[in-house]
Amino acid sequence: MLKPVRVGICGLGTVGSGTVNILKRNKSLIDARxxxxxxxxxxGARRDNPHCDTSGYAITRDIFEVANNPDVDVLxxxxxxxxxxxxxxxxxxxxxxxxxxxxxxxxxxxGNEIFxxxxxxxxxxxxxxxxxxxxxxxxxxxxxxxANRIEWLxxxxxxxxxxILTEMRDKxxxxxxxxxxxxxxxxxxxxxxxxxxxxxxxxxxxILASLAFGIPLEINKVFTEGIxxxxxxxxxxxxELGYRIKNLGIARRAAKGIELRVHPTLIxxxxxxxxxxxxxxxxxxKGDAVGPTLYYxxxxxxxxxxxxxxxxxxxVARTLTADPEHRVPCLGFGADFVIEQPILPIDxxxxxxxxxMSAVDKPGVLSKVAxxxxxxxxxxxxxxxxxxxxxxSDVPLILLTNRVQEKRLRDAISRIESLDSINAPVVRIxxxxxx
Amino acid sequence: MLKPVRVGICGLGTVGSGTVNILKRNKSLIDARxxxxxxxxxxGARRDNPHCDTSGYAITRDIFEVANNPDVDVLxxxxxxxxxxxxxxxxxxxxxxxxxxxxxxxxxxxGNEIFxxxxxxxxxxxxxxxxxxxxxxxxxxxxxxxANRIEWLxxxxxxxxxxILTEMRDKxxxxxxxxxxxxxxxxxxxxxxxxxxxxxxxxxxxILASLAFGIPLEINKVFTEGIxxxxxxxxxxxxELGYRIKNLGIARRAAKGIELRVHPTLIxxxxxxxxxxxxxxxxxxKGDAVGPTLYYxxxxxxxxxxxxxxxxxxxVARTLTADPEHRVPCLGFGADFVIEQPILPIDxxxxxxxxxMSAVDKPGVLSKVAxxxxxxxxxxxxxxxxxxxxxxSDVPLILLTNRVQEKRLRDAISRIESLDSINAPVVRIxxxxxx
Ligand SMILES: NC(=O)c1ccc[n+]([C@@H]2O[C@H](COP(=O)([O-])OP(=O)(O)OC[C@H]3O[C@@H](n4cnc5c(N)ncnc54)[C@H](OP(=O)(O)O)[C@@H]3O)[C@@H](O)[C@H]2O)c1
Ligand SMILES: NC(=O)c1ccc[n+]([C@@H]2O[C@H](COP(=O)([O-])OP(=O)(O)OC[C@H]3O[C@@H](n4cnc5c(N)ncnc54)[C@H](OP(=O)(O)O)[C@@H]3O)[C@@H](O)[C@H]2O)c1
Numbered sequence: 106m107l108k109p110v111r112v113g114i115c116g117l118g119t120v121g122s123g124t125v126n127i128l129k130r131n132k133s134l135i136d137a138r139x140x141x142x143x144x145x146x147x148x149g150a151r152r153d154n155p156h157c158d159t160s161g162y163a164i165t166r167d168i169f170e171v172a173n174n175p176d177v178d179v180l181x182x183x184x185x186x187x188x189x190x191x192x193x194x195x196x197x198x199x200x201x202x203x204x205x206x207x208x209x210x211x212x213x214x215x216g217n218e219i220f221x222x223x224x225x226x227x228x229x230x231x232x233x234x235x236x237x238x239x240x241x242x243x244x245x246x247x248x249x250x251x252a253n254r255i256e257w258l259x260x261x262x263x264x265x266x267x268x269i270l271t272e273m274r275d276k277x278x279x280x281x282x283x284x285x286x287x288x289x290x291x292x293x294x295x296x297x298x299x300x301x302x303x304x305x306x307x308x309x310x311x312i313l314a315s316l317a318f319g320i321p322l323e324i325n326k327v328f329t330e331g332i333x334x335x336x337x338x339x340x341x342x343x344x345e346l347g348y349r350i351k352n353l354g355i356a357r358r359a360a361k362g363i364e365l366r367v368h369p370t371l372i373x374x375x376x377x378x379x380x381x382x383x384x385x386x387x388x389x390x391k392g393d394a395v396g397p398t399l400y401y402x403x404x405x406x407x408x409x410x411x412x413x414x415x416x417x418x419x420x421v422a423r424t425l426t427a428d429p430e431h432r433v434p435c436l437g438f439g440a441d442f443v444i445e446q447p448i449l450p451i452d453x454x455x456x457x458x459x460x461x462m463s464a465v466d467k468p469g470v471l472s473k474v475a476x477x478x479x480x481x482x483x484x485x486x487x488x489x490x491x492x493x494x495x496x497x498s499d500v501p502l503i504l505l506t507n508r509v510q511e512k513r514l515r516d517a518i519s520r521i522e523s524l525d526s527i528n529a530p531v532v533r534i535x536x537x538x539x540x
Numbered sequence: 541m542l543k544p545v546r547v548g549i550c551g552l553g554t555v556g557s558g559t560v561n562i563l564k565r566n567k568s569l570i571d572a573r574x575x576x577x578x579x580x581x582x583x584g585a586r587r588d589n590p591h592c593d594t595s596g597y598a599i600t601r602d603i604f605e606v607a608n609n610p611d612v613d614v615l616x617x618x619x620x621x622x623x624x625x626x627x628x629x630x631x632x633x634x635x636x637x638x639x640x641x642x643x644x645x646x647x648x649x650x651g652n653e654i655f656x657x658x659x660x661x662x663x664x665x666x667x668x669x670x671x672x673x674x675x676x677x678x679x680x681x682x683x684x685x686x687a688n689r690i691e692w693l694x695x696x697x698x699x700x701x702x703x704i705l706t707e708m709r710d711k712x713x714x715x716x717x718x719x720x721x722x723x724x725x726x727x728x729x730x731x732x733x734x735x736x737x738x739x740x741x742x743x744x745x746x747i748l749a750s751l752a753f754g755i756p757l758e759i760n761k762v763f764t765e766g767i768x769x770x771x772x773x774x775x776x777x778x779x780e781l782g783y784r785i786k787n788l789g790i791a792r793r794a795a796k797g798i799e800l801r802v803h804p805t806l807i808x809x810x811x812x813x814x815x816x817x818x819x820x821x822x823x824x825x826k827g828d829a830v831g832p833t834l835y836y837x838x839x840x841x842x843x844x845x846x847x848x849x850x851x852x853x854x855x856v857a858r859t860l861t862a863d864p865e866h867r868v869p870c871l872g873f874g875a876d877f878v879i880e881q882p883i884l885p886i887d888x889x890x891x892x893x894x895x896x897m898s899a900v901d902k903p904g905v906l907s908k909v910a911x912x913x914x915x916x917x918x919x920x921x922x923x924x925x926x927x928x929x930x931x932x933s934d935v936p937l938i939l940l941t942n943r944v945q946e947k948r949l950r951d952a953i954s955r956i957e958s959l960d961s962i963n964a965p966v967v968r969i970x971x972x973x974x975x
Binding site for chain 2: 128
């Protein structure tokens with residue numbers, strides 16, 4: 106006889122319905138893997154969802170009924186947001202329930218507090234679905250790569266952003282144009298700020314960084330720069346230089362601290378991750394023992410995300426009656442292990458740069474630019490200089506620099522922008538070799 | 541105080557030394573993840589290894605001393621082979637020790653017996669390192685994708701084979717030539733049969749298939765075809781058709797049974813896995829809920845493989861004192877779950893095909909070939925017909941077919957080969973869309 110694991114699900118939107126549908130369709134298989142009889146004993150949903158047949162399940166319109174239901178072993182939070190969701194999760198924990206969530210915003214902002222509450226109560230909080238949808242990336246970093254000192258990781262962890270950049274490259278389309286399509290297709294929210302300004306990716310990045318480095322979640326220290334200013338021209342020049350522009354979340358253990366940053370990035374076209382297109386996600390993780398490893402799959406959607414929720418349910422089911430010490434710690438490290446490493450301000454981060462300038466079509470401009478760069482110890486690794494187009498007096502000048510501190514580069518750029526022969530702000534995109 | 545986990549390591553070759561070096565270098569980090577004090581208390585090695593400083597460790601020249609050492613909690617088998625290794629592993633299990641191994645041949649051939657012995661003794665056998673080196677693919681399928689009915693998986697799981705095919709494509713080199721280089725570089729064994737005839741990949745494939753489908757290990761039912769007959773011309777024609785040739789291990793749940801096959805395969809060049817080059821490995825897994833996911837990394841080498849061994853040690857450490865039911869079952873499914881699905885003989889497998897014929901340069905040949913194919917219900921999806929080269933009377937004729945049963949295709953080929961106008965055996969490579 107399999108032991109029952111009684112699951113309560115709160116929220117029956119996209120991920121909630123995907124989760125219920127998977128648990129129903131694959132029940133015998135999932136139970137065989139878990140070694141348990143996984144039962145949905147209650148669903149908290151304000152209304153029905155046409156994508157999910159809930160006949161046979163106990164439904165309540167009040168999600169807190171689930172959190173207070175003494176029969177529920179595991180509460181699955183799929184309502185989203187950071188207010189009610191936080192209260193719901195903490196209520197469940199205080200009632201001694203394990204919690205599973207897909208809510209990256211909640212974990213990124215309140216994870217430290219939530220994990221502490223869970224530890225005090227001897228329950229676990231699992232969140233595989235919160236990062237990169239169906240890709241089991243949390244498990245990979247936390248368990249699969251447990252032998253490694255992680256050096257860095259870089260992820261395409263926002264599908265909408267990747268869809269936009271892919272379309273811009275494949276079809277030469279403009280940002281605004283593709284964004285509208287993404288909204289029409291339902292990829293991007295009506296307010297797309299979270300996607301295109303890197304906020305959603307930042308939520309996921311801090312989670313990955315904590316798992317990788319054993320640091321607390323520090324969402325306020327992530328540097329984010331959106332993809333809204335990427336021009337079709339930059340996509341094309343990048344291609345000409347052998348690079349692609351991807352919106353990456355990057356976490357790196359540098360000499361002086363940890364880098365946490367989300368921004369559009371030129372990466373060599375021949376890297377596997379440069380070929381991750383459309384709404385797909387991928388995370389590249391570099392460990393000192395294993396070298397680079399990459400994890401690829403759907404970053405969102407009802408069933409891909411539900412797949413991760415259910416894998417968390419199986420994990421929880423397996424150790425439901427075990428001592429807490431037999432469970433994997435929420436962030437991978439035991440509580441006594443704290444890495445005291447500062448998060449580097451972006452000024453101190455070192456990367457290479459792509460620079461695009463609009464220069465007056467006269468001799469001597471390049472030499473002036475090169476002199477300024479050289480004054481700041483910056484060298485030019487590659488260059489494209491085009492002829493002026495018919496009727497235009499300015500020529501584009503595209504440079505790739507060596508690795509240099511952000512602050513130093515910014516100072517050099519202001520000097521360049523003050524040149525008479527440079528007519529527009531210098532476009533600057535960071536470049537990473539990812540090797 | 542962390543609880544001690546006492547590890548005994550048998551074999552101090554490539555993987556043994558990598559494992560010891562990682563455990564030493566990253567000890568504090570690994571212990572923090574495991575929540576245990578992981579101690580190497582004995583190493584069984586016939587001789588020293590210059591890549592590994594074992595001062596401070598207790599060394600024995602008799603590996604069975606480790607298996608019989610009452611202080612050892614976990615025995616790590618890294619000697620390879622299926623004779624002594626089997627005896628060593630079973631001895632350790634009978635002595636109540638957990639076992640970790642990187643030995644794919646051993647698991648593929650004797651896994652069923654070994655897992656049964658482990659179950660009877662309430663210990664676990666872990667083998668993450670046995671498939672795809674440092675990639676945590678066992679964990680991904682067994683736990684990360686636990687929600688999914690796996691539909692199929694396809695892996696580049698032999699680095700030597702992939703290195704050879706990559707060099708053939710990138711540099712137009714011939715098979716024999718690259719094989720010699722691979723041997724010189726130490727990638728391929730002096731006897732390269734295991735690599736180039738698909739035997740090593742078959743070992744790994746049956747393990748992946750068991751994890752994916754819940755079937756017993758059936759190494760004798762895997763169909764294998766080597767890459768030794770791949771000609772540079774085929775690599776080039778494939779490219780022209782938008783494909784790449786990769787040596788894949790494929791496991792698929794088909795209507796009538798499970799397919800288990802290792803063979804060179806044309807795959808669309810735009811698939812991510814088609815871009816996995818050199819000695820790198822990757823496994824593409826298609827789940828019904830999550831869709832396609834891919835896992836990429838180093839498939840061999842001292843530390844990448846050691847990374848997986850150590851992740852298994854951490855897993856075992858975590859549940860060392862837990863009841864067996866709290867551990868993940870060796871093959872992912874509870875013992876009562878048995879899928880009764882036959883393994884399909886290759887004759888009944890359905891795929892698309894790439895065919896290359898050497899045809900007399902006369903009108904009417906193509907029509908004869910097309911008629912024969914059509915008699916067998918086979919349609920032509922794409923074609924390349926080249927002009928005869930100076931001084932040659934034969935022209936190459938390259939076809940891509942629709943999906944058809946292997947037996948039917950073979951019958952069609954024998955009819956084609958009996959045509960007067962076809963002068964050499966028809967070259968036939970399977971084609972998979974992988975979507
Ligand atoms: N969608 C994805 O692909 C995806 C991927 C990864 C992670 N996630 C995360 O998964 C979570 C759920 O996302 P989703 O896409 O499934 O959202 P959704 O489709 O908007 O569903 C949210 C559900 O929660 C309910 N809900 C919201 N606030 C509630 C409240 N205060 N009380 C009761 N019910 C409430 C909603 O009910 P009403 O319909 O009545 O408003 C709806 O049923 C979010 O944290 C999201 O970030 C989503
Ligand atoms: N190398 C890789 O990258 C890799 C990757 C994945 C999996 N694996 C698997 O890992 C295992 C070990 O491979 P490896 O590459 O580390 O092999 P290896 O370098 O040949 O090392 C094998 C070690 O075991 C010792 N040994 C062999 N037979 C023994 C016996 N009967 N009694 C005592 N010691 C014995 C050898 O000692 P001597 O030196 O005295 O012979 C040597 O120290 C194999 O199962 C292999 O398939 C290897």
